[in-house]
Amino acid sequence: MCSLLRGEEMCLAQLFLQSGSAYDCINELGELGLVEFRDLNPGVNAFQRKHVNEIKKCEEMERILGKDILIFNIHMCYHHNYYCSYVHYHWVYVCVCSQEQLQRLEVELGEVTRNKEKLQRNLLELTEYTHMLRTTRNFVQRTSEVSYEEFPFLEKDTLMDYSSMQRLGAKLGFISGLIQRTKIEAFERMLWRVCKGYTILSYAEVEEYLEDPDTGEPTKSVVFLISYWGDQIGQKVKKICDCYHCHLYPYPSSNEERTDVVEGLRTRIQDLHTVLHRTDDYLKQVLMKASESVYTWVIQVKKMKAIYFILNLCSFDVTNKCLIAEVWCPVNDIPTLRRALEEGSRKSGATVPSFVNRIPTNDTPPTLIRTNKFTSGFQNIVDAYGVGNYREVNPAPFTIITFPFLFAVMFGDLGHGVIMALFALWMVLYENNRKLKNTRNEIWNTFFEGRYIILMMGLFSIYTGLIYNDCFSKSLNIFGSGWSVKAMFEAKVWKDADIRGNRVLTLDPNVTGVFRGPYPLGIDPIWNLASNRLTFLNSYKMKMSVILGVIHMSFGVILSTYNYLHFRKKHSLYLVFLPELLFLLCLFGYLVFMIFYKWLVFTAKDSRLAPSILIHFINMFLMQGDGVQPLYPGQTGLQVFLVVIAVLSVPVLLLGKPVYLYWLHNGSHRLGMYRGYERVRRNSEEELYLMRAHDMEEGSSHSDLSTSGERQTEEFDFADEFLHQAIHTIEYCLGCVSNTASYLRLWALSLAHAQLSEVLWTMVMRVGLRMDTSLGVFFLVPVFGLFAVLTVSILLVMEGLSAFLHALRLHWVEFQNKFYSGTGVKFCPFSFSLLPSSFEHDGLL
Amino acid sequence: MAELGFVIAMSVMTLFWGIIGGVVPWFIPKGPNRGVIVTMLVLTAVCCYLFWLIAILAQLNPLFGPSLSTDTIWYLNYHWP
Numbered sequence: 001m002c003s004l005l006r007g008e009e010m011c012l013a014q015l016f017l018q019s020g021s022a023y024d025c026i027n028e029l030g031e032l033g034l035v036e037f038r039d040l041n042p043g044v045n046a047f048q049r050k051h052v053n054e055i056k057k058c059e060e061m062e063r064i065l066g067k068d069i070l071i072f073n074i075h076m077c078y079h080h081n082y083y084c085s086y087v088h089y090h091w092v093y094v095c096v097c098s099q100e101q102l103q104r105l106e107v108e109l110g111e112v113t114r115n116k117e118k119l120q121r122n123l124l125e126l127t128e129y130t131h132m133l134r135t136t137r138n139f140v141q142r143t144s145e146v147s148y149e150e151f152p153f154l155e156k157d158t159l160m161d162y163s164s165m166q167r168l169g170a171k172l173g174f175i176s177g178l179i180q181r182t183k184i185e186a187f188e189r190m191l192w193r194v195c196k197g198y199t200i201l202s203y204a205e206v207e208e209y210l211e212d213p214d215t216g217e218p219t220k221s222v223v224f225l226i227s228y229w230g231d232q233i234g235q236k237v238k239k240i241c242d243c244y245h246c247h248l249y250p251y252p253s254s255n256e257e258r259t260d261v262v263e264g265l266r267t268r269i270q271d272l273h274t275v276l277h278r279t280d281d282y283l284k285q286v287l288m289k290a291s292e293s294v295y296t297w298v299i300q301v302k303k304m305k306a307i308y309f310i311l312n313l314c315s316f317d318v319t320n321k322c323l324i325a326e327v328w329c330p331v332n333d334i335p336t337l338r339r340a341l342e343e344g345s346r347k348s349g350a351t352v353p354s355f356v357n358r359i360p361t362n363d364t365p366p367t368l369i370r371t372n373k374f375t376s377g378f379q380n381i382v383d384a385y386g387v388g389n390y391r392e393v394n395p396a397p398f399t400i401i402t403f404p405f406l407f408a409v410m411f412g413d414l415g416h417g418v419i420m421a422l423f424a425l426w427m428v429l430y431e432n433n434r435k436l437k438n439t440r441n442e443i444w445n446t447f448f449e450g451r452y453i454i455l456m457m458g459l460f461s462i463y464t465g466l467i468y469n470d471c472f473s474k475s476l477n478i479f480g481s482g483w484s485v486k487a488m489f490e491a492k493v494w495k496d497a498d499i500r501g502n503r504v505l506t507l508d509p510n511v512t513g514v515f516r517g518p519y520p521l522g523i524d525p526i527w528n529l530a531s532n533r534l535t536f537l538n539s540y541k542m543k544m545s546v547i548l549g550v551i552h553m554s555f556g557v558i559l560s561t562y563n564y565l566h567f568r569k570k571h572s573l574y575l576v577f578l579p580e581l582l583f584l585l586c587l588f589g590y591l592v593f594m595i596f597y598k599w600l601v602f603t604a605k606d607s608r609l610a611p612s613i614l615i616h617f618i619n620m621f622l623m624q625g626d627g628v629q630p631l632y633p634g635q636t637g638l639q640v641f642l643v644v645i646a647v648l649s650v651p652v653l654l655l656g657k658p659v660y661l662y663w664l665h666n667g668s669h670r671l672g673m674y675r676g677y678e679r680v681r682r683n684s685e686e687e688l689y690l691m692r693a694h695d696m697e698e699g700s701s702h703s704d705l706s707t708s709g710e711r712q713t714e715e716f717d718f719a720d721e722f723l724h725q726a727i728h729t730i731e732y733c734l735g736c737v738s739n740t741a742s743y744l745r746l747w748a749l750s751l752a753h754a755q756l757s758e759v760l761w762t763m764v765m766r767v768g769l770r771m772d773t774s775l776g777v778f779f780l781v782p783v784f785g786l787f788a789v790l791t792v793s794i795l796l797v798m799e800g801l802s803a804f805l806h807a808l809r810l811h812w813v814e815f816q817n818k819f820y821s822g823t824g825v826k827f828c829p830f831s832f833s834l835l836p837s838s839f840e841h842d843g844l845l
Numbered sequence: 846m847a848e849l850g851f852v853i854a855m856s857v858m859t860l861f862w863g864i865i866g867g868v869v870p871w872f873i874p875k876g877p878n879r880g881v882i883v884t885m886l887v888l889t890a891v892c893c894y895l896f897w898l899i900a901i902l903a904q905l906n907p908l909f910g911p912s913l914s915t916d917t918i919w920y921l922n923y924h925w926p
Contacts, residue, residue: 004881375881397881401888409896463893467900482904483911485921499915507910518904520854521897529921530911540903547899599902607908 003370004379004397006566007388008330010365010827013337017314017323017354018345025344025354026307026830032340033831035327036366040315049312058305065298108286116279120211123272127210128178128221129249130265133258135204135223136176136251173234174227175241177248181205181220187244191226194236199228225251303832310830328365328827334358364390368827373431375400377453385812386822393562395811395820402552402815403807404456409548410749410803411457413757414465415472416795421458427451457804467522468750472791473757475528479519483526487513504531509604534751541747543595549743549814550588553736556818557581563819571664575656579649580732580818586646588740590639591617597631654729658722665716731817739814745806753799760790851905858897866890 013035017025029035041049179187184203191199202225209218224246228237241248252258314325329337337356345353367388371379379396381403388394411417428451430436436448447454469475488494491511498505509515519525523540527533557580564572594613602610611631619628620639630636768776768783816822828834867890870883913921 002880372878397884398888400881401885401892405892405896464896467896481925485913485918485925489922494918499919502915504912504914505918506912509907509910514910515907517848517850518854518901520850520901522900524904526911526913529917530913532909532912536907536909536911540900543903544896544899548895551895596902599905601906602908603906604908610908 003368004375005394005562007391007394008332008368008370009391010328010368011331011334011358012361012363012365013327013329013334014357014359015323015325015327015341015354016317016357017325017341018348018350018352019321019323021345021348021350021354022311022314022323023307024348025341026310027303028340028344028347029337030303030306030310030830030832032336033829033833034333034337034340035329036827036829037310037313038326038328039313040324040326041313051308051311054308055305055312058301058308061301062298062305065294065301109283112279112283112286116276116283119272119276119279123269123276124210125247126265126269126272128247130262130269131206131210131221132176132178132223132249133252133262133265135206136225137258138204139202139225172227172229174225174251175234175237175248176223176225176251177241177246178206178221178223179241179244179246181222183244184222184224187224187240187246190240190244191237194240195228195233198230198233199226199237201226302835306830306832306835326359329356330368364824366390366825366827367392369394369396371396374452377450378403380449381453381808381811383826385816386820387824387826389821389824391566392821392824393559393566393819395559395816398555398559399811400456403811404453404460406548406552406746406810407457407803407807408460408464409544409746410806411461411753411799412464412468412750413470413472413753413795414462414476416757416791417458417461417463417465419458419792419796420461420800421455424451424455424458428455457800468754469519469523469525469528470754470757473754473761475523475525477525479521481526482516482519482524483507484514484516487511506532510607515604537754538747538751541750542744545743545746546588546740547592547595548746549740550584550592552743552810552815553739553818554581554584554589556815557584560819571660572657575660576653579653579656582649583646583653583733584736586642586649588736590620590642594631601632650729650733653732654726655722658718658725661716661721662718735817742814743810745810749799749803749806753795753803756799757795760787760795764790851901854901858894862890862894862897866894 015025046052188201188203191201203222206221206223210221211218226237228234252261310325311323314323316322317324334356341354341356367390369379369388375396378400379394382388382394382396382399408417427436427448431448431451439445465471466476485507488507488511490513493508493511494505507514523537527536530536557577560580561573561577564570564577591613594616598610598613609629611628615628616631616635620643623640623643764783764787768780768787771779866887870886873879873882873886
């Protein structure tokens with residue numbers, strides 16, 4: 001509780017880090033998130049710092065990994081994408097040290113990719129061969145089979161590598177293969193020019209597209225068959241084929257050979273297909289596994305960058321072997337800090353351990369307030385106004401209840417409160433659901449972060465709705481109304497003729513039996529049916545607002561005593577707190593007393609004599625007590641007494657503190673050692689430390705604006721102090737009046753909410769309920785839908801936000817300016833979990 | 846009769862919020878959140894009791910009564926006690 005009320009005690013510490021183990025020690029500290037590093041090289045440019053190159057490399061890696069994640073997320077692809085990723089992994093491997101996994105991955109990927117390319121080339125060759133055999137069979141079928149059977153086959157000439165047969169003493173040779181379609185005409189012309197009719201070329205186009213292994217693009221190919229006479233022609237033809245990059249395949253001598261080859265090819269192609277398929281699957285698996293590690297690499301790179309950034313903030317000591325870092329650390333965490341440094345030293349295997357040393361300082365430490373998931377929402381709304389000064393009273397633990405309460409006073413509807421509480425309860429019960437936590441919708445995140453606040457607001461709204469007796473603008477009659485209409489008839493005040501004659505009649509509480517006592521829980525349900533409802537409610541709510549306001553403000557003034565006592569400013573207790581409290585209570589506390597007095601003392605019998613409190617209040621200031629009837633005997637005397645006290649407390653507030661401090665500073669010269677220390681430059685270390693510690697604890701309060709902790713450099717300036725105190729006095733006294741009036745917004749907003757609710761009921765729902773034909777049933781469904789939509793959007797969202805804002809303003813201005821200064825600095829520890837992620841911004845992680 | 850109803854309501858509510866604000870805080874187990882929970886209980890009790898008290902005191906001595914339309918009066922005459 002001490003932490004939430006006041007903030008942790010912090011100290012400045014020096015870390016002496018061995019150069020070799022600096023990286024690991026800071027890694028440990030980053031994991032724990034204990035300390036905040038101070039910049040020891042403030043004069044150095046960002047580009048001249050020691051580790052700027054490493055940071056650049058880290059940013060480069062982040063960029064590449066970001067691109068990689070993009071590739072994986074968009075399409076798990078093959079071929080050149082695989083290869084590109086492979087190249088990236090190699091790069092990252094070089095920079096991120098000791099990644100055995102990455103090395104293995106690199107080797108595997110390389111091998112598999114190379115094998116796959118070889119297999120694909122093989123497959124292409126076989127496919128082309130098959131096409132060629134099929135197409136050339138067609139050529140042969142066109143002519144008659146008989147003629148070729150006559151000629152005896154020569155043996156295959158191994159030198160020339162084509163089959164030939166002899167006819168009429170000259171060899172008949174065949175060359176067959178595939179060529180790209182774009183080149184076939186040029187090929188044909190060249191053949192004609194060179195061989196001059198000693199060759200016959202027949203060709204046919206292949207229907208399907210075959211993939212070119214070099215470019216990877218599908219191309220159309222043409223199967224050709226060249227038959228020629230003579231060896232020399234054969235050599236020329238071969239050379240031309242080479243020139244045009246044809247793929248040549250052996251031409252089968254007979255039909256049986258052809259069918260055998262075709263069979264063999266078909267099996268081989270099938271096998272190759274299977275192998276390629278398996279290779280593809282394997283590649284995909286390997287890269288999937290790698291992609292899982294990509295995210296860990298991203299995090300590692302981020303951590304590296306952060307650690308180098310911190311290393312830039314440290315400085316070297318004289319011997320250049322040891323890094324010095326200055327950190328702000330909570331006093332309670334120093335043992336944990338020591339253990340973390342030992343752990344870091346052990347991990348890096350350093351011989352000399354790193355250690356921590358606490359040093360005295362006169363700088364104001366940053367403020368650390370430890371919160372859990374429930375209190376963090378309320379602490380955030382306090383911090384939005386201003387982070388508290390070091391060890392100043394924190395309004396957050398009180399805000400946990402008063403903020404939802406003031407919201408509920410303005411929102412007060414049972415039905416709406418139930419809906420709001422259920423919505424918040426759903427968010428709280430499913431708060432560990434990842435989808436709810438990690439969306440990127442800003443508005444939803446705002447609602448989700450404040451789920452506990454909304455839950456409290458909903459629960460309090462249920463209670464105030466019960467007291468206001470307002471549930472979707474209808475009242476509940478649980479205990480039976482305190483007003484009786486029958487009694488008016490029994491007392492013969494009303495007769496039947498009256499009912500027929502008049503439109504509206506008023507019950508008279510003076511008649512016996514009409515008013516039977518106040519409704520035990522909240523506002524009587526009969527007021528919901530009355531036409532002068534607002535007359536009663538306005539008076540009730542205005543007085544309620546003033547009462548709540550004065551109590552809230554007094555609470556704020558009383559909280560300032562905590563600060564005065566903690567910072568040992570007892571004089572402020574008597575010279576600032578007491579006059580403030582007296583001023584507030586003598587004037588506005590008396591107003592509250594008058595309100596209660598009138599409620600308790602004046603009954604319906606005296607209704608004609610009932611005084612107006614406002615008139616009495618004004619008369620009190622003007623000291624005119626004779627015009628009106630006194631509320632109670634001795635009223636004028638008491639009021640004069642109170643006004644005199646209030647008026648006297650103003651000069652005490654104005655002059656008391658400056659005069660006292662002036663006297664303290666100049667009056668006693670005997671305390672020379674402490675008071676005159678600003679003139680003495682050289683003191684012993686302990687005395688200086690003690691003085692600084694004392695100054696640090698004195699800190700600053702909300703009124704003590706001129707004399708801050710660093711008193712050793714300035715003398716006590718009476719004029720400055722007096723001016724500040726004068727401003728504070730004027731602000732406080734005028735503020736009392738205006739702030740009390742400001743609390744009337746509690747009345748205004750609750751009135752607006754009730755009226756809107758009633759309008760929605762009368763104009764929307766009642767129209768649907770009044771239709772009594774059978775069509776009315778079907779008409780009611782869309783009417784209810786409209787009612788529900790308007791309720792949620794106008795009454796819950798719009799009114800809810802409005803009441804939230806006004807309750808917030810009441811806290812920030814009217815409550816907190818009584819005691820809170822909020823000019824501190826928040827403690828931002830170095831923690832890996834707090835690092836911003838550019839990947840999350842781009843929606844990649 | 847009227848007085849009795851008022852006295853009963855007053856004592857029940859005072860007792861209820863008094864227990865919540867004054868007795869339950871002693872039974873909260875010691876832990877890091879004890880201070881916050883005790884503060885919350887006390888503040889809740891004070892705020893809610895005060896709010897209820899203002900509502901009942903404002904109606905204790907009404908200076909005027911509700912003005913009802915004649916339809917409502919006719920209905921209430923027969924249906925309310």
